[in-house]
Structures are given as C-alpha cells and as structure tokens.
Amino acid sequence: RTLLHKQLAGERILVVSNREPYIHSRKDGEIGVHRPASGLVTAVEPVMRACSGTWIAHGSGNADRETVDRHDRVRVPPDHPEYNLRRIWLTPEEEEGYYYGFANEGLWPLCHIAHVRPVFRTSDWHEYVKINQRFADAVVKEADGDDPVVLVQDYHFALLPGMIRKALPKATIITFWHIPWPNPESFGICPWREELLQGMLGSTILGFHTTFHCKNFLETVDRYLETRIGHDASTISCRGQLTMVESYPISIQWPPPWQGSLPPVHQTKGEILATLGLPADHLLGIGVDRMDYTKGILERFAAVERMFELHPELAGRFSFVQIAAPSRSALEEYRRFQERVHALAEQINGRFTRNGCPAIFLKAEHHEPDDINRYYRAADVCMVTSLHDGMNLVAKEYIAARDDEQGALVLSQFTGAAHELHEALIVNPYHVEQTAEALYQGLTMPEHEQRERMRSMRDLVRDFNVYRWAGRMLLDAARVRQREKLAARIG
Numbered sequence: 001r002t003l004l005h006k007q008l009a010g011e012r013i014l015v016v017s018n019r020e021p022y023i024h025s026r027k028d029g030e031i032g033v034h035r036p037a038s039g040l041v042t043a044v045e046p047v048m049r050a051c052s053g054t055w056i057a058h059g060s061g062n063a064d065r066e067t068v069d070r071h072d073r074v075r076v077p078p079d080h081p082e083y084n085l086r087r088i089w090l091t092p093e094e095e096e097g098y099y100y101g102f103a104n105e106g107l108w109p110l111c112h113i114a115h116v117r118p119v120f121r122t123s124d125w126h127e128y129v130k131i132n133q134r135f136a137d138a139v140v141k142e143a144d145g146d147d148p149v150v151l152v153q154d155y156h157f158a159l160l161p162g163m164i165r166k167a168l169p170k171a172t173i174i175t176f177w178h179i180p181w182p183n184p185e186s187f188g189i190c191p192w193r194e195e196l197l198q199g200m201l202g203s204t205i206l207g208f209h210t211t212f213h214c215k216n217f218l219e220t221v222d223r224y225l226e227t228r229i230g231h232d233a234s235t236i237s238c239r240g241q242l243t244m245v246e247s248y249p250i251s252i253q254w255p256p257p258w259q260g261s262l263p264p265v266h267q268t269k270g271e272i273l274a275t276l277g278l279p280a281d282h283l284l285g286i287g288v289d290r291m292d293y294t295k296g297i298l299e300r301f302a303a304v305e306r307m308f309e310l311h312p313e314l315a316g317r318f319s320f321v322q323i324a325a326p327s328r329s330a331l332e333e334y335r336r337f338q339e340r341v342h343a344l345a346e347q348i349n350g351r352f353t354r355n356g357c358p359a360i361f362l363k364a365e366h367h368e369p370d371d372i373n374r375y376y377r378a379a380d381v382c383m384v385t386s387l388h389d390g391m392n393l394v395a396k397e398y399i400a401a402r403d404d405e406q407g408a409l410v411l412s413q414f415t416g417a418a419h420e421l422h423e424a425l426i427v428n429p430y431h432v433e434q435t436a437e438a439l440y441q442g443l444t445m446p447e448h449e450q451r452e453r454m455r456s457m458r459d460l461v462r463d464f465n466v467y468r469w470a471g472r473m474l475l476d477a478a479r480v481r482q483r484e485k486l487a488a489r490i491g
C-alpha cells in the first residue's frame, strides 16, 4: 500500500467503471449507503483508498443525486473520506441500451462460455458508443489539462481507451478486462469486433487475469486487425500506438480490513447456526454470488443433492447456505435463471430436509461485506462452481476470512482463481458426481490437511494481494512510457 502511494505521488489518478463503489438509496425517508456485490469494486476500492484521485462511475442509487456537489462529486468512503466519486447520470433508455443491452446481453455472454446466446442490437451498440464517449468527456474534464493515469475497468468501456487517447495523446491508460476473453472464433461473431478491438488498443497497458486470456486476445487481434505483434508476443503496435498485453491476476486487500478485530471462528459459527435454527454441531457449506447464470449455482445445487444421495447420513447434519445478490433482474434471462434456482432449492429441500434442518438456505438478497465474512468464517466448505469466470474473488475472500487455517474450498477449474489456488479441491462443475465427491471430501477433510492447504493458499493471497496487482500494472505502464519516449527520441 505504501509503495503504491509513493509510486503515484503527484500523479492525477482517474478510475473509470460502470459500477460505483458506494450506492446511496433513500428508504423510509432516510438515506442509506451500501456496497454493491461486485468483484471489481472489491478489488479496486482499496487501491483507490491508497492513492486518492477520482473514481468516475454510473450513478445508480435512487438517492445518489442528493449526495453530490455541483460537479456531481461526493467524497467517499462516507464515514472516512479518502477519494472523490464522480457520478455520471444515464437515462433509463441509455441504461437499457448501453448496460443491459450491449454490455450484458451482448458482451457478457460473448466473453463467458456459459452457452447463453449473445444478443447484438444496432440500437444498443449506438447507446454503447454514446455512453463510452460521455465517460471519455468526463475523463478529459477531470484531467484538467494534465496527462493523467487512467484506470479503465471492464467490458462496459471497450471503446473508452481509444476515445481518451484521441483527446489526451499522452495519458497513461491502463485497461483491465475483468471477465474472460474468448477464442477468436467465439469473439468473431460480434458485428462490431474491429471497433471494439481498435478501441481497446488505445490503452498503454491491457490487462487480463490469466495468460490464457491474453493469448486469446492476441490471437483475436491477429485474426481481425492489421497490427504488428512484437517478438515477445506481448506488445501490439496499431496505428502508431504501442499496447502491452499482460496477465495481472486480480486479488483482494491484505491484510483484510477486519484483521484482529473479529471474535473467534467458533463463536461466529455458533451465532450463525443459532440464527439459522441449526444445532451446534451442524456442518455448513457456503456459496456467495450474484444471481448470474455464469456462476454455476444450479450445478452446485445438483452437486449438493447428489452428495446427499451418496451420503444420506449427512441429511439433517449438513446444510448449504447460498447467498445470491439480485443482479441485472431487468433482463429476462436473469429472471428466468432466478426462478430456476428457487425451484431447484425447493425441490432439494423437499427431498433432504431432516429434523427441521433444510438442505439449502437460499438467501436471495443483498448482504454487506461484514455479514458475508461471518458466513465465510462459519462455513466448513465454500463452493465456487462458476461455469466460466475471470478470477472469482469469493474464493480469495473465503481464504482471507479463515485466519484459523480451517475450512475447505471447492473451486471450478474454469475460474482464473484455479490457476493460482492449487490446494483447493478443483472440479469441473459440469461433472455433478465429481463436484459432489469434492464437497464430501471437504466436509470430511482432517484438520491437519485443511490447515496445510489453507496455509499455502493464504500465503499466496497475502503475497499476491490487490496492491501488488495495481503496482505491477503501474510499473509496467511506466516502462512502456519510457520505451515510447526513447523510440520517439531516436526516431
């Protein structure tokens, strides 16, 4: 954190993302604030706290406007302000076309191989272009004549780097793509593939979670654009702009913000079990996701059901708690998915509830980070079964929460996290039998084995924390800038 602070001293730092880190909402006449369920926010917020600057995001709360000044800015975090949040307002039509339409019905299924067909509407594309331009204008305004360091986040803003580059040729633009990048064939069905790639190549640095996603991106560019790819296969030169493509596995804050201030795990577990009306020796599993079809929640429930079939003695002795934050529910695909999740949970509870202990507790509502952390600490097993996921920070949060070095992690091989957390119980979530066995293995794992695995994973998350993620990108950006200067000097 301190290093990052030093590295950025005197620089104007701007972060751009669609999702804002704090949402203000009015309820019962009072304005409240909450943190959204977003891996992006989990990762970027501690970085912003360390380096100040301004975060530009889409204002989405019904009381957001009541908290801003005349520049549409508010100081956050609300209880201990450290940086500016500048909100951009969208009309319902703009949000529908840019966010729900092009970003979440088009790019989201395009980049995630979860077998949901992407939808591309020309009208959504026009909104996407327009809103990218609006955010670019906000960046230029915030830059106020300087050459800022701009951290562009995610697939909502593929065009933004090119637009900023046009207005601020000397800006350092670091773009991070938080979701997977598919192979060229899959990406190639997008009618605006060239425009999107061109836009992204306005970046100084372009980051993905894994080398596999970088490779896919380089192959996609090679297939569809006239560019020069460097011998090191990590730099792309396009229309005089050099972009470095590199993997930066995202992570979480370390030490965790609550370190040292929490009651012991057994106490938390006792409280959670009592709240759920379960006996003191009950076993618990936990899943924490947005209610999203990429997260493999149905496959996870199927594995819980299969585990009960294989080990019926655990019915009434084990329950699985699924926290599923409502997400993108304006979209039909998401509403249908939510119905299927509820129906499957009900069906499994019908089969395996014993002595008043349900097999599954489905908590389909928003939970604040502290609350989620208590569930992590209470759970014997955490299940992350995404069908495809950029990184998945739930896996890392669970590990961070277990300062008692106990608990087991079942982890999908299709997450970025599986490339780093080798001591997890790695599964193919489409393989119900295998996932069920892994869940059972986690529940019956000897304490010393839990400790060994957890210790090793905790070491990794501690060493490769989110400050390192941001620090590496900034260092690489400084190197590219130097290289560009040198190239310009020697012609």
Ligand code: F6P
Pocket (backbone or CB within 6 Å): 018, 019, 037, 038, 039, 040, 041, 154, 155, 178, 179, 290, 327, 328
């Ligand atoms: O990391 C992927 C991502 O889409 C982020 O961009 C986003 O903040 C998060 O998941 C949650 O999604 P949304 O912002 O659409 O609620």
